[in-house]
Amino acid sequence: MNYIFQFGEILKPVNFDELLWGMLSTLRLSAESMVLSLAFAIVGAMLRTSGPKWAQALIGAYVEIIRNTPFLVQIFMIFFGLPTIGLRLDANGAALVAMVLNGSAYTIEIVRAGIESISAGQMDAAKAIGLRPLQSFRLVVLPQALKVMLAPLGSQFILLMLNSSIVSVVSADELMAAAQDVQSRTFRPFETYIIVFVIYFVVSMLFQAAFALIDRWAFAKAEQR
Amino acid sequence: MRTLTFSDIEFLVFAVRWTLLLSALAFAGGGIIGLIIALMRTARSLLPRYLAIAYIRVFQGTPLLLQLFLVFFGGDLIGLSLGPWLSAMLGLSLNAGAFLGEIWRGAIQGVSRGQREAARSLGLGYGPTMLFIVLPQALRLAVAPTVGFMVNLVKSTALASILGFVELVRAGQLLNNATFRPFLIFSTVAVIYFVICWPLTMASRRLEARLAQAYRR
Numbered sequence: 001m002n003y004i005f006q007f008g009e010i011l012k013p014v015n016f017d018e019l020l021w022g023m024l025s026t027l028r029l030s031a032e033s034m035v036l037s038l039a040f041a042i043v044g045a046m047l048r049t050s051g052p053k054w055a056q057a058l059i060g061a062y063v064e065i066i067r068n069t070p071f072l073v074q075i076f077m078i079f080f081g082l083p084t085i086g087l088r089l090d091a092n093g094a095a096l097v098a099m100v101l102n103g104s105a106y107t108i109e110i111v112r113a114g115i116e117s118i119s120a121g122q123m124d125a126a127k128a129i130g131l132r133p134l135q136s137f138r139l140v141v142l143p144q145a146l147k148v149m150l151a152p153l154g155s156q157f158i159l160l161m162l163n164s165s166i167v168s169v170v171s172a173d174e175l176m177a178a179a180q181d182v183q184s185r186t187f188r189p190f191e192t193y194i195i196v197f198v199i200y201f202v203v204s205m206l207f208q209a210a211f212a213l214i215d216r217w218a219f220a221k222a223e224q225r
Numbered sequence: 226m227r228t229l230t231f232s233d234i235e236f237l238v239f240a241v242r243w244t245l246l247l248s249a250l251a252f253a254g255g256g257i258i259g260l261i262i263a264l265m266r267t268a269r270s271l272l273p274r275y276l277a278i279a280y281i282r283v284f285q286g287t288p289l290l291l292q293l294f295l296v297f298f299g300g301d302l303i304g305l306s307l308g309p310w311l312s313a314m315l316g317l318s319l320n321a322g323a324f325l326g327e328i329w330r331g332a333i334q335g336v337s338r339g340q341r342e343a344a345r346s347l348g349l350g351y352g353p354t355m356l357f358i359v360l361p362q363a364l365r366l367a368v369a370p371t372v373g374f375m376v377n378l379v380k381s382t383a384l385a386s387i388l389g390f391v392e393l394v395r396a397g398q399l400l401n402n403a404t405f406r407p408f409l410i411f412s413t414v415a416v417i418y419f420v421i422c423w424p425l426t427m428a429s430r431r432l433e434a435r436l437a438q439a440y441r442r
Binding site for chain 1 (some may be wrong): 368381
């Protein structure tokens with residue numbers, strides 16, 4: 001092996017800054033899609049567990065379709081397919097829509113498992129003290145379910161962030177696209193991808209540690225009660 | 226631009242075999258790596274255990290697409306031009322090894338400790354204990370999550386298209402470039418994936434339910 005590694009070029013501010021910007025875009029995209037997915041998932045899981053029959057079936061079908069097809073195909077459908085039926089999105093818009101659509105399906109299952117882990121007696125008790133169904137869901141079931149959901153939601157966020165690299169195929173702004181830009185300018189693909197690899201790894205480890213801390217803190221609180 | 230014909234759809238359906246072949250080979254490769262990782266992860270001494278943990282962390286903490294790129298460009302670096310097909314297979318195997326290793330570690334640890342101790346006290350060494358006592362029992366626990374992981378693996382093979390390997394998604398892209406019917410083509414591609422993955426999902430769920438029932442007794 002007589003290859004000479006040249007990391008210097010990529011660590012130059014002009015290139016490295018682009019990678020850091022890429023990481024920030026990745027984080028923003030992931031955070032936005034996580035928040036939106038969670039919002040949709042709470043409504044979705046509510047309908048899935050206690051909505052009308054047709055809504056249960058519809059959401060069930062949605063979850064199955066999303067979870068049994070590749071994310072890459074989903075983003076192609078949204079970015080290339082939708083314009084042909086008159087719905088045009090730019091790369092970043094398509095990326096966000098695809099990630100929310102995909103993330104919601106997985107998050108619905110997490111939220112549903114969380115809700116189902118709360119015993120039915122809680123709902124009955126809430127009803128007995130005169131809360132309306134939505135109130136008892138919001139004030140009694142959801143806060144308790146949140147504790148169960150915390151750890152899987154944390155892993156879901158990391159998965160979402162790693163998966164967001166795939167939206168680079170439609171050249172939405174994020175780290176992987178930035179990496180492709182830098183490597184085509186420096187002609188140093190391997191070095192660029194190694195550095196990006198390290199960036200992704202460090203960020204996902206940091207999030208994992210952060211979620212573990214939040215989890216511990218939340219459970220400590222729960223035990224005090 | 227030309228119109229979409231029946232033979233185009235046929236082209237798409239035939240591209241499935243590459244998706245299936247890639248999935249199967251990546252599963253085989255990932256299975257070998259996964260078994261090694263699982264055994265290292267459950268070993269008694271610290272070094273193999275930490276190495277296995279590091280391996281799992283690295284592959285689960287970075288995007289698969291990036292891992293594939295690194296294998297693809299890394300091959301060139303050491304003078305091996307792997308090409309899309311081999312890079313995809315190798316990259317997917319390495320990645321699957323981490324996930325299968327973690328799943329199978331759980332299964333191995335799910336076999337009660339007494340089993341291993343009993344085997345040892347009968348005078349069986351590490352190899353026979355694992356091979357004849359622990360692994361057969363772990364297999365039962367491992368089947369459902371392993372089948373569930375296969376769904377992920379089949380979906381992951383789609384990323385090989387980005388390296389330029391002509392499997393289902395890449396075939397769809399090529400067809401789309403010629404005919405420009407993205408909605409029809411990519412929904413057909415999605416349907417094909419669904420037809421492959423959904424039975425696996427259902428099987429995994431059924432196996433899981435059966436296992437849960439066995440434990441309730």
